Amino acid sequence: MGQLADGLDKAVHKAFTRPIPTSAGARMRYLVRQMKSTKAAAQQLGISQRTVERYVKNKIKTPRKDLAARLEGEVTKRWQPQIRAQAKQKAATTHGIVIDTRARFGYTAAPGSTDDARLRHLTVALPPTYAARLFEARDQGATDQQLQTIAAEALQETYFRDGGRRAGGLLVEFTDVEHIEFDL
Structure with a gap:
């Protein structure tokens, strides 16, 4: 994932009403419930089905760093879909x-x-039309460059052209992103 896609995901995660489960066992149980089987969860995480079962029963409590990151990512992707x-x-x-x-x-x-x-x-506060375009592109699997193009267009229209009140022929290039953060 890219910087803009991750930023959009973080903005949505701020809307969560409850934190994701903290222990590895609770996270694994949630993932198994969502995927409806230990086999599917194991395939998604790239581990054995038996290892998933051990986490579910709390026989293993501390995952390796790479597995912990994958597990947190998979749970976060599925956490509070309606919210x-x-x-x-x-x-x-x-x-x-x-x-x-x-x-x-x-x-x-x-x-x-x-x-x-x-x-x-x-x-800059962007209007709802650009928020819709960004989220739609993100959900359809757009690359970071495509998201950056949409963001550049949004900043061009909203900030630099001030909604059409100035700089009519101005085209903005948005490059070398050092930091980007979104908020809803």
Whole structure:
């Protein structure tokens, strides 16, 4: 996953009403319930079915670091799907999304303007249409570059062109992302 996709996921995770299970056994039991079998959970995690059964029965309590990360990722992906859907729907229809980024912005504009790329730190509230586009692209498996293109268009229209009130012919280039965070 890329930086923008992870940022969108983290923004949705902030909407969770309960934390994900903390112990390895509780996480494994949740994953087994969601996947409906120990065999499916084992295949998803890349471990044996017997190992999954040991975690479910709390015979193994501390997973290896790589397995702990995979287990946490799989549980987080499936945790509170209705809350996740509601948060996305709210952002896509009424509230929009806030983007906080430090990146290099360059411009293609009329001759004589200052179009040299430079680092900027921006915090901008994007309208619901761009939130909907970002979440839809993320859900369809868009690459980080595709998400970055949507974010650049959103920042271009919302921040730099101010909704069409200025800089009509301005095209924004959004590169070298140092930091990006989303909030619903």
